[in-house]
Amino acid sequence: MTAYRLPQGGEIDRTQPLRFTYDGRQVQGYAGDSYASALLASGETVLGRSFKYRRPRGIFGAGVEEPNIHADIRLKGHVYPNQRVTTEVAQDGAELRACGAAPGARSDRTRFVDLFSRFIPSGFYYKTFMRPNWHLFEPSIRAMAGLGRVDSTQPDALQGEQRNHHCDAVVVGAGPVGIAAALMLAEAGQSVVLCDDGTRAGGSLLSRAAVIDGMEGAAWLAQALDRLAEAGVTLLTRTTAFGVYDHGLIALNQRREGQADLLWRIRPQRIVLAAGAIERPLPFDRNDLPGILSAQAGLTYLRRYALVPGKRLVIAANNDTGEEILRVLRSAGAEATLIDTRKGTTIRSARGRQQVQGVTLSSGESIACDALLVSGGFTPTIHLHAQSGGKLDWDAAKLAFVPRPGTSAVISVGGAAGHFTLAEAFAALPAALGVGHAPQAEPQTYRVAEAWPRPGMKGRVWIDYQHDVTVKDVELAKRENFVSVEHLKRYTTLGMATDQGKTSNLQGLALMGALTGRTIPEVGTTTYRPPFTPVPLASFAGARSGSRMNPVRRLALEPQHRTAGATLGEYGGWLRPVHYGADDSAIQSEAKRARQTVGVYDASPLGKIEVMGRDAAEFVDFVYYNTMSTLKPGRCRYGFMLSEGGIVHDDGVLVRLDGGRFIVSCSSSHVASVHAMLEEWRQDRYPDRQIWIHDATAETATVTVSGPKALAVLKGAGIEAGDLAHMATGWTAIDGHELRVTRVSFTGDRSYELSIRQDLAPILWDRVIAAAKDEGGGAMGIEALMILRAEKGFIVIGKDTDGMTRPMDLGSDAPLRRKKADFLGRRSLTLPEAQRDDRNQLVGLIPADGQGLLPVGAHGIETRAGVKHSIGYVTSSYPGAGVDQPVALGLIERGAQRHGEEITLHHLGETRRARLVSPCFLDPNGERLDA
Amino acid sequence: MQIFSCPFCGPRPETEFHFGGEAGNDRPGGGASVSAADWAAYLHLRDNPKGTAREIWMHTTCLEVFVMERDTLTMRAQPGHALGSHG
Structure with a gap:
């Protein structure tokens, strides 16, 4: 590819050059360039390696759809991993490294792998790397897998920010239709947020010709932006609406230069989806070569970055957009040929090794070229519609899934609704929005013919560039009966890369349809889930990081x-x-x-939850295992609170201040859960009784x-x-x-x-x-x-007990036998499981091997019929203070009846011996209490 | 993020709420005479309906326990109403 810049035009500022490096090589660009446009203008072709076959890859797209080239960008001390070079604004001094290639994309050490490609089809990993152990292969495969590298040494990562915003409408996509929709809503008095993932508003008007309301596209855009500002529309560029969530929440991630991203959370009255459509590639042998670009991307590079992608161009299209691109390229002085596949001639294969050098047509004719622009039709960007539960219809004329109106809270308009010409899109706006008058555009035509990948295609025909899925892989999936679209996706990994198959999903399911004799709508689509494009975790975390994650x-x-x-x-x-x-x-x-x-x-x-009122005594009797109503004013009693399943939830002292006032002294870490449990039972069981609960802990x-x-x-x-x-x-x-x-x-x-x-x-x-x-x-x-x-055998709930521990396991069985009133969890304590005689019970342990502290978590092991069994474990272990030996507590099978026995403990390869004793190591008669 | 409506505090984000089980799962009376099967059903068996579900929720900031109807298919949530005679 011999891309070159035009002497004038585009959005770049030729008076402000900038430099960055790619895999260590110097690249020059201008202010206003994306990394992709600067790289192309510098003659860079091989910029990445494919996921599996390690094929040389170049830039295919010009925006979020880019499947091939991802880089880790280091800029001003921060690393931004896994960035698409097509969406990032080029910055002076940045250092870029191709993802998943070592040492660099051109010189990748594993580039030989492609020679063995016929031995590594889909499912190869699952079938091959199972023995002896996947983890043996994982590190080297992962290093090749096209993932960015996080710099964990980064001193102070940028902290994400979040904002809750209120408005009547969010319009997604600031192309001509989105702008028109925002204007119509705003001029009808609504507050509107208009967002676009590009660096400026305009969408297709930035690269394609249009006449709107009698004005040239650029002139209409300029006055429309003025009217947007007058109407008070909030315009957010570099902002991706990445997800629609429950109850009408839409989430936007805004990129900001030199700052962390800003995540917007909005619940508007309505969401208008004007996200346009994404162009599909064409299927032919070696359609993945560097120098093969999406035709719309080629047009974008030409119009916005004054960049002609090659000296000799071939355009191949199955729709009307090919003609327009041919005209534009020729008027820019480029040598270009159009292959209109609707007329019967298609591309059979591309030639070249490191980049495209020519094409061979179905007629047998060969054409030399150094850039190939392909258009296989358009796929509406309906992700937000589908995320919010919307259904899709197959439009057989446009060869596209389009939103079925009324099936989601999202209103789709423009290209996202399958309206591929401006006239059609504008005409549908008033009915879709229910307000105002839409602009008028000159009628155009859009006709498209099928150009799906076909069964038995010769050569290597890529469907999913980023995950290296070819026609042969889909055929293999069919042979192995992975014919459901969800199975196809998981077996071949089609559409599972970070680009989520934006340029590939439809071709994959069209081919599966052809292989199984089904139509495309019969095959159906996989489920669309947020996020639309990758969102930095810092955005989701927002300010909830470090000490604010879980404030003490x-x-x-x-x-x-x-x-x-x-x-x-x-x-x-x-x-x-x-x-x-x-x-x-x-x-x-x-x-x-x-x-x-x-x-x-x-x-x-320590918890201090007050339970007050005339009926408080009856209430505490119900929530405690122990009888508490008999407690005299001015006295305290130790007791357990159980879950309804009979498991010990908390222990502690209940204080009775007077007849109608108790203080629940629950464990420090259980205050919130005990408080909630008390309130739940009060409201559920005693809604009309005089009981008040107040947490006085703080x-x-x-x-x-x-x-x-x-x-x-x-x-x-x-x-x-x-x-x-x-x-x-x-x-x-x-x-x-x-x-x-x-x-x-x-x-x-x-x-x-x-x-x-x-x-x-x-x-x-x-x-x-x-x-x-x-x-x-x-x-x-x-x-x-x-x-x-611990040396008194006093337990900490959750440390010395687990999710199986009943009060009897802790030596407390009197209340179950004697208490008259019903209480929480009572029936569970008489179930056979609770009454088993081989339960783990609280016990004291002392080392029987003279080797010091027993490790917490060590399991008691017994061999029965030649098989080792755990008989419980050590829960607490400390050096003694009042006794002259290490002490430990544990939950051991039948422990209460086994005092004096020795058991074997295993812990991380260590074997110990311990003697089971009473859990009370010091002063068993309690004489020290009054000493 | 769903929005639930506490009968006291009005609409609040779902992270402020705690699920309390299916409504109408009454605690069997009768103490020790409750059969093991009935008790186990009370503890463990849930209808998990597709469509309208009546559920108990707690608003953890005010600790109000209330009944809420929720559609498990469309995720629509009706405003909650208080338990007992307040409801």
Whole structure:
């Protein structure tokens, strides 16, 4: 191909040259060029390698339809992988690398593969790379597979942005019909967004001749754009409407120079699809050679970029557009020949190896050429119509699937509706939109004749360029009975590449129709799904990245913890002190200190859901496994909440403040789910009863003082707790501020939970910490607390239990036997599955091999009849603090009856021995609670 | 993204809602005397209708639990209405 620039014309600015590199080679262009036009003008032909056969490939299209040439673009420190060179505006200083070729497209190491093409048909991968293991072959195949390379070292990836927008109508496509539709709606008083994926509005008017309302196309366009601005239409260029989603949501992705893309979410009253149509290639032997372009792309390069694609051109078309292109090329001074396939002569094959050098016609005649422009008819861009559930009709005259009006919320107009001439498209607008008067265009004709790939075609005839699917592959799919269009797609990968078969799907199903004796509408299309073109993941993520992806909840006392040097970590959604100081050896010393004197920890995330009202007692009786209605005011009781399936959902202490007021102290990480569950049952089962539920977790801070010196610390802090018994609660004050003291223990030591309004927490914390230091104690983090609770056998739901754990498996079976009232999950606990005697039960484990900590997740293994079985696993494991050995908890089959037995544990190739013991390693009689 | 309508808060995006199961799946009364088959049906068996479905949803920002009719084919969703005597 010997493309050349014309001395004048086009949208390029010849006073502003720019340079970029492609596979390391310098390329020159002008401001206004796309990478594709600059590459073509620089005489570049082989710019990519095909997916499978590693064939040399050149640019085929001029827009989103481009199947061949994709590059990773590095610009100003950012890498944009997998970009179509036809849609990207050329930038000075950019570095482009062809996707899927190494080291470059011209010099690709695997270009020999094409020699073996007859041995690697469709399905070759599935049949060949199964043994011994696909993963052996995967890395090298993946490297060849035409995918972009993400630069994971990129320091600060551009953060996507999103915008919700409100308007009456979104018009997709700013060609003449889209502009006319937007004008008609806007001038009828509607607010309109008009978007187009091109760099400027105009669509076909930018490259094709037209006379509209008596004006030349360009003149009509200029005044129409002025009227759009006057009417207040929001015009978005470089913006692709890529998806229509449920309930009328349309999503647009806008490219912005030097900034991340902007994703628009709009729910307009109506969506008008004026996206035009995409030209199909023609089928002949070696129709994939570089230098073979879509005819409309050739016209675009000529008109918009002043670029003639070759010195000697052949145009081949099965429709009326061939004549127009011939005229335009000749008037630009090019030597061009038209093959109108409707007249009987078709192209049999293209000649050339690295680029097209000529064509051989069905008549046997040969024509030398260095560029071949092909037009196989037009396929309406109906994706958004089909995405929103719209049906399609086959138009046998236009050889196109067109939207069936009224079958989707999207109104299709223009080329997207199969109206391939402006006069026809404009004439249909008033009825389609129900408003205004449309412009008038001079009548044109559009006639097209079939030029589908045919069974038995000689040579190598490509259907899907990007995924290397040929006529022979479709024939093979037929022979292997993959005749359904969805099977055809998956077996051959037709239309499954990043171009989603925009230039190829219809030919594939036309050929399958011919092979199976069905018409094209009988074969049907595959399902259209968003996105229309690839959208960067950063757009979908928007601002929800990094710490905003899943924001942590912050403690009122975080400044105090930071001042004390705490290392903070996320626990159940809260940012909490792991330990104090940077060194995690502090965990052990904090835990030991708490056993010897006193430890103070921030327990604020602990759930505090208040259940109030006359009927509250009956309600808590239903939602708890344990009998709670008998609880006396001022007392607390530990209990389980189950799912209706009988599985333990949460555990914790229920506090009864007075007759009609309870506080559900659920696990920190379960507050939201417990709150929702309580509300659901209240509204479903007790809608007319006097029950109010209020989550007071965030408004209340809790500081817990635990250890033999806990009472002394309260005294030292000036907190009067009186002779509060274990599992009792009462009110007191600090500096005149109301303070609730609750004696419950998650450590096995005497403990006081001090709850106060969260903004007053610093007063409480400072006082308590000072008093604790006086007693030889201090603050402790969550990890020390985990050691203390584990050596008492206190569980953490979700860690020491799983989706199979019933309360009986945790040693609690009295409520099931004794409780009178019905409760959530009750019937499930008497089902045979819940009553099996070989269930996994909570048990303590200690190493029996003298080798230190048992690994969490290690499975107990037993061999039965020569087969290894898992008998459960280790759920928690810590070095002891109050006991002198590592302790572990686990869920082990029949564990409760097997204390004293030794079992074998397997973990990541390691084998250990452990002894099953009671889960309570320290103070089984609970004497420390009152020490 | 679908738009559901909470009886209290009005139309809101679907991400604010939590599915609560099919409406009319009443909890069998009778405690221990409920047959295992009836209990299992209550726990596990769902109609999964094609077309109109009556469902329980919760609006997780206000915690209102309500009944909503939804067409599983067209995805059309009717405004929700409150449970019990409020509805």
